[in-house]
Amino acid sequence: MIVQQRRFSRPASLKSVSPEEERHEPAKLRKSILQSHSAGMAVVLGAYTLASLGVAAFVALLTYVTYKLLHGYVHRWCEMRPIPGLDGTYPIVGDTLQFKTNADFFCQVVGYAEQFRNAPLMKIWIGPVPFVVLYHAETVEAVLNNSKHMDKAHVYKFLHPWLGTGLLTSTGDKWRSRRKMLTPTFHFSILTEFLEVMNEQAKVLIEKLEEAAGQGSFNCFNHITLCALDIICETAMGKKIYAQSNYDSEYVRCVYKMSDIISRRQRMPWYWLDFIYYRLREGKEHNRTLKVLHSFTESVIQEKREHIANSESDSGERKRQAFLDMLLKTTDEGGKKLSNKDIQEEVDTFMFEGHDTTAAAMNWAIHLLGSHPDVQRKVQQELQEVFGTSSSDRPVNIEDLRKLQYLECVIKESLRLFPSVPFFARTVCEDCVINGFAVPKGANAVIMPYALHRDPRYFPDPEKFRPERFLPENSAGRHAYAFIPFSAGLRNCIGQRFALMEEKVILAYILRNFNIEAMQKREELQPLGELILRPEKGIWIRLEKRTP
Secondary structure, three states: OOOOOOOOOOOOOOOOOOHHHHHHHHHHHHHHHHHHHHHHHHHHHHHHHHHHHHHHHHHHHHHHHHHHHHHHHHHHHHHOOOOOEOOOOEOOOEOHHHOOOHHHHHHHHHHHHHHOOOOOOEEEEEOOEEEEEEOOHHHHHHHHOOHHHOOEOHHHHHHHHHHOOOOOOOOHHHHHHHHHHHHHHHOHHHHHHHHHHHHHHHHHHHHHHHHHHOOOOEEOHHHHHHHHHHHHHHHHHOOOOOHHHOOOOHHHHHHHHHHHHHHHHHOOHHHOOHHHHOOOHHHHHHHHHHHHHHHHHHHHHHHHHHHHHHHOOOOOOOOOOOHHHHHHHOEOOOOOEOOHHHHHHHHHHHHHHHHHHHHHHHHHHHHHHHHOHHHHHHHHHHHHHHHOOOOOOOOOOHHHHHHOHHHHHHHHHHHHHOOOOOOEEEEOOOOEEEOOEEEOOOOEEEEOHHHHOOOOOOOOOOOOOOHHHHOHHHHOOOOOOOOOEOEOHHHOOOOHHHHHHHHHHHHHHHHHHEEEEEOOOHHHOOEEEOOOEEEOOOOEEEEEEOOO
16 A cells, blocks of 8 residues: 655745755654643643742741740640639630620629639630739739839720820830820829819809709719710810710710720620621721711811911910810920821820710719718818808819818729729730749739729728728828729829819819719619729719708
């Protein structure tokens, strides 16, 4: 059989080739294809190798991070084992499954402190994060008086979206610099100027209470809170918002809502991861509330900047300085002014800390005075001695405040029983020993004034309301860390003199104008221990107008 050899046809446009070249062409083509295939395979294999290396590197990194986390967790778990703690604690989830919600959670933690009263400290695990709870003056001092443990605990990071890293939440060099910068703004002479605002708003409060008093018993909590908000807005930001005339203040509602949202997130580890939290309904509500709070302070700051710019050339009468005015002019050690963000976080901090805490303190004091007519009469007798026959709306001055010693004892005893901040926390920044127990670096120390202030060694019959405990002769020799309503040590509250001044002024006005009768018993108050200690059902009272 004769097989005809097949020839490759070539377009006429191409250059002619010799028979020899034509014979070798198929071999060249095969070689070219093989080379192309080899190159493609090399690219594929190279990409595959890079992907494999990437996966291997990720797995190695994940393994390393997991190892470090587990190693640290196991180390803390073993080292803290001797510290008294709750039964039924599980690895990783800790004691979280035992926690109750809202008011029940605070009562539960208070119950734990009483259960372990004879132990120097106790531990609680919130998920994989350990907390040592301190409620004795000696153990509290070991943390608050140590410059190594000045950082706020991990759970304070959930305040950052609202308050940034201002004076309350900042740490390290930023906190030291900011504290040094802001301390002069709370000088006694500046606080004296704020006294004028306190008197003005106290008079508005009395008018509102007179209206409410004519209707029988009522909840005074919102009245007092709105008065405190008016005071802090004008003293902190130089802006009148007339909150007492607007009973449905959106800002106040959002402050309470944000406090509730943050406190829930702090005790629920499954809310701690941002990329999960902000996709949940709770996280979306957080952002909506945050927008209202920030919009309010941002608008005031912008308004104040424009006002200062427009009035720089004015040479009229001297105007009262607000905290914001001083912030806008304050410079750091290098002569640099605060940025808009710096000012925002300090204003938000003082708006929260400066009205919510004092409002709660005054409400608790009103309840206690209304429940103890004998104490109320002593305060009114002191007011009579100080103000004499002057009218009940005569402004309170600095000299009056110095003389109102028994009223100050009443305020302090109220803060002992119902501290505005029921607990706060620090990070343990290096391995230490607290009352014989090893506490590793990375643990959190929870200081619990609500339980600390009930130590019978320093306050016999701790549940009794006895203002005389704080008379000078009865306070002598008491441990410096047995009573810390404004914290203590290096990070004590910068605004405590402002708060005491405001509380004295407001309570003096109320007691000069009214007799107070409490309509609730102590056990009916149900304290809510969130960021601020509030009564779940408000403070219900009846007022009787006093005759001149």
